[in-house]
Amino acid sequence: MKSYDEQSDAAVPPVLLVEDNRINQMVAIQLLKRAGVGADTANNAEEALRRLSTHEYRLVLMDVQMPGMTGIEATQIIRNPDSDVRDHAVPIIAMTAFSSEQDRIACMSAGMNEFLTKPLQIDRFVEVVQRFLPVAPSTADGDLSPSVSAGAHAGASAGAAEGERGALPVIDHRDLLLRSGSDEAVARDLLRRFFERLHNAGEPIAAAVIAGDLDALARHTHGLCGAAGNIGARRLYTVLKQMHAFARDGDLAAAALLLPDLEVEISAVRTVLR
The missing domain is CATH 1.20.120.160 (HPT domain)
Structure with a gap:
């Protein structure tokens, strides 16, 4: 079996998911699968940079807060024309539990293209991914529409006020x-x-x-x-x-x-x- 670095670009999935939390990885992979999109995973920013230096992806989903190098620091390296990555203009979508306007500005200023908050709201996630990576949902995975609507409601209500927690x-x-x-x-x-x-x-x-x-x-x-x-x-x-x-x-x-x-x-x- 070929190692990852020996794979041809044609064999590499279109998305690189950079996320240190295994549970969050699994959820994002399932949502991408429902949208008909395959993904490689990197467990930290350093691993992501190594992969981006050997292969070209069409989209990067980047966790912002990771141990060691942050997603913002990794994005700045990717955008640096002197760095070793192969595609300095690859679209990068931030994924973070930080949801303030200041956080959004920090991500966009670093060179990210879009900003998603965790927990991922299904309709928003699919809309953003398909905007940067147009694909037709796989008929084998079923219609996205009912899940999208329900997922948006569930994600929105997850942040209920303290008095409503019970x-x-x-x-x-x-x-x-x-x-x-x-x-x-x-x-x-x-x-x-x-x-x-x-x-x-x-x-x-x-x-x-x-x-x-x-x-x-x-x-x-x-x-x-x-x-x-x-x-x-x-x-x-x-x-x-x-x-x-x-x-x-x-x-x-x-x-x-x-x-x-x-x-x-x-x-x-x-x-x-x-």
Whole structure:
């Protein structure tokens, strides 16, 4: 079997997905599959740059916040005409849990072409991908229209206000199935992986609050928040998103007040999935 670097460009899928979180990778791959698009994956920015230096892709989906080199730093290298990548003009779509206008401007200023927030809203994701990479959805994968509409509603309601959190499901199985490409086996695998990830997941977040480490708090809540949203853990997602916002705003006291809620929601998800 040929190594990746020995493959011809004709054998390389059109999309390079750059994402360090396996759950988020799986969801994005399923959504691309539903749109009839294949993808390679890179687990970090450095790996992405190596692949872009040996092969040309038609589109890059770039996570913004990754350990080590960030997606913004990687984009700046890709756009640098003196770098080793083969296509400096390849379209790059940012994927991030950061949703402020300041975040969008930072991504676009670095040279990205579009901006998507996590959890991925299905209709928006498909629209953006097909704008940069026009394809006809595979008839084998079914009609996208019903899933797109429902997925947009589920994604939008994932960020419900704190007072409404109790009315949200612990796990939105309908949303999960949509993000799994209507594949029950993939949905079960996502839940299994998330259940494993939740083991002691609150400890580094609590430790960051106790230590007053806002950077660590933002990092830990960000990593868990995107995965929670993508598997339909809507109540947990809401708490994590609020804590992450407080961390970025420098409001440690407000984040600390949410620690009991965080433990409650982590326990609720683990109970449902056990």
